[in-house]
Amino acid sequence: MRNKDIEKFNNVLEYICLDLKEPLNALPSKYKTKIEEIRLRIGCPLIISFEGKDYFLDLQGNPTTNYDKCIKVNKENIIKTFKLISNYSIYAFEEEIRNGFITLKGGHRVGITGKVIYRGNIIDTIRNISSLNIRIAREKIGVSTNILEFIISPYNRSIYNTLIISPPQCGKTTLLRDIIRNLSDGYCLLNKGFKIGVIDERSELAGMYNGIPQHDIGLRTDVLDGCNKKDGTIMLLRAMSPDIIAMDEIGSTSDVEAIHEILKAGVKVLATVHGKDIQDLVSRRSLNVLIEDKIFERYIFLDNSKGVGTIKEILEGENFTSILM
Amino acid sequence: MIIMKFLGGLLVLISTSLIGFFYGNQYSNRLNNLVYMEQCIKMLETEIVYGAVPLPEAMLNVYKKGNKKVSFLFKEIRDHIIENKVEEVYYSFYDLRHILKNDLNFKQQDIEIILSLGRVLGTSNREDQGKNFQLILNQIIILEKEAKLERDKNEKMFKSLGVLVGLAIVIILI
Known part of the structure; x- marks a missing residue:
């Protein structure tokens, strides 16, 4: 189960740009199995959250609450990560982008925010992406058996x-x-x-x-x-x-x-x-x-x-x- | 001695003719490759605009369906994108410019247009991608016409020139 959780986390890392992937990859395994969300916001720290709390990440890949030592996300990081998430094919995810999220292989979901462009009354697309919320899907087989x-x-x-x-x-x-x-x-x-x-x-x-x-x-x-x-x-x-x-x-x-x-x-x-x-x-x-x-x-x-x-x-x-x- | 002279002359004639053919063939190669490239881009357009197939998969499909003389480029680009997690698809296109020039006999203006495809690919919605494809295909058709004219003008000339220069050298030497 533990290995499966780490594998899931590593699968998600494949969609994150190299600059941010390294510190995330350096995270100790005990965190990798627990992380529920990875949040990227332009100009803000890279945030990971688990067990209802969130943490920044320092350059060595350790969770921290110190704002000065943490990794900050820049526009480049967001653009590169979004390219990897959309597989270099924005056209293939038009509908998903309109709905505000993309589902990755493995069932993980990436929420997107940015400038919303309308055509008539319908959302056409989202441009100038400012935040990405990568939510790691954790399947818990057997949780319903007792109920x-x-x-x-x-x-x-x-x-x-x-x-x-x-x-x-x-x-x-x-x-x-x-x-x-x-x-x-x-x-x-x-x-x-x-x-x-x-x-x-x-x-x-x-x-x-x-x-x-x-x-x-x-x-x-x-x-x-x-x-x-x-x-x-x-x-x-x-x-x-x-x-x-x-x-x-x-x-x-x-x-x-x-x-x-x-x-x-x-x-x-x-x-x-x-x-x-x-x-x-x-x-x-x-x-x-x-x-x-x-x-x-x-x-x-x-x-x-x-x-x-x-x-x-x-x-x-x-x-x-x-x-x- | 006469045999030696005959063999030497023949060697000169063969080499100059081959040089002539080599230069002449560049023109028809360019035209043929432009036509194959047009077909590949049309296939890619179908994959993207009508199928909304993600780029790496679409490129692999083009590689499988297209004429391998040119379609191998799309596989190279796909592999480059996946292996290097490039920032822009354009970089993967840019990486191939030597192959475009040396192996496929494309001219600078042809390469520019192919590279411009790399700049727009996957960056917008299907409607916009469709428009970009049309623009690039139109430009390629114009280049094809130009390449055809050049081929008609130069191919025969270079080929005949090779043979004739060879003959001239042989005559002078004899």
């Missing part, structure tokens, strides 16, 4: 419609990915595998690269990459006859419509949403509908009180009572 019993309904050999709720960077997507993998491969309690359709709007769940999922998402999973949830739902329902449809980061009214469509077709839903607690969701108009209509039968709340991905609470959807023993 599967809560979302499976043994009587009708199916699952409950489930919503995973947590603040950012608490492991929602990782948990959802592992649930998908487990259900798709086949869960021993039910002795069957589900056909799962994944609508991966932000290319984070499957981390598709050249049509190949970079994460293990199971044997019976079909992925619509970069597709918005409403269109994706219709396409999957029409063409792929899924048992379950999974989607990340719901929130807009059209996402809620998509979920209604799925339920109409008798298909189960797995979804995630940003939030702290149930009140937080009720206060959002679009999501309130889902809660009032009792669409979801299970709510899983995560936080990072005991490390990323701590299960805080699992609520049952009818009376909102805890079922976590």
